[in-house]
Amino acid sequence: MGNCTKIRNKQLKDFESLSSKARERLLSTSESVKLPKGSLVFEESQSLNKLFCIKKGACKFSKTDNSGQEHILRFLGEGEAMGKRSVATNLGARVSAIALTETELCCLDKFEIQKNLEGNPKFCQDFLDSLIEDADINDNTRMLFYSSKGIKSRLAKLLLYLANKFGTDEKGRLNIKIKRDDMASVLGTSPEYIINLLRKFKDLKLIDIQKSELYIASKSGLEIIAA
Known part of the structure; x- marks a missing residue:
């Protein structure tokens, strides 16, 4: 100090x-x-x-x-x-x-x-x-965070928001590590549902997940879901 x-x-x-x-x-x-x-x-x-x-x-x-x-x-x-x-x-x-x-x-x-x-x-x-x-x-x-759109759309918005606010490295890794519990708290759902949606986003090659770190793989793809 x-x-x-x-x-x-x-x-x-x-x-x-x-x-x-x-x-x-x-x-x-x-x-x-x-x-x-x-x-x-x-x-x-x-x-x-x-x-x-x-x-x-x-x-x-x-x-x-x-x-x-x-x-x-x-x-x-x-x-x-x-x-x-x-x-x-x-x-x-x-x-x-x-x-x-x-x-x-x-x-x-x-x-x-x-x-x-x-x-x-x-x-x-x-x-x-x-x-x-x-x-x-x-x-x-x-x-x-609390729009009338579904959780899937709002999760895409949240990921874009975090990327814009805190930035990413050259590989797309979010500079801030947010717990799945916190994402669930923001969006008013369960951590299990967030984990399931993140897996689907990964399958769609919108994001990547490595050792709990999130990478933005397709910003344009997330923007389509968020719209």
Whole structure:
């Protein structure tokens, strides 16, 4: 652990609207944290005193219903921040945040950020714009994951979404490894059904599966199923 050496967040334009002095103060109160895969960053309703910027890795936002079933609402990657709503409103977190991979976070002090929100109109506007963007992302994600189309179509959309958001290597391997349980949670079905559909996608040469790693073999083929 230690202080962050740089503040990176694409939604907040890398905090460029802050003065160099304000950024130095924010860095001096920051904390760089590495978390193993599966770690809880924060839980639903928790009071937060940090803004969590993802430097490396990926996280998921999820909620748990009354029956204990997890529902994944969003995937987040490098350059995105978690906890903005709590920083702005002092309300508890609406979701739980969990590391999907080994993840490195830059944790910024909530009260330092609030001082800048109060005293810097440009930064305040950037922050407001990021909250509006979050709302748009959430709406688009809900349309993607919870559309009226069947699970097969939505699984194809999910694979394309993951490839576009997190990228693939030169062989088509997804840069992020998502558990079948998480895919099932996103799409509202069982892991067994997801595994069966992935096998069918593999038979159709749309994807390849090697040691639980997913490879996108035919993006155009997935787009036809997703349409």
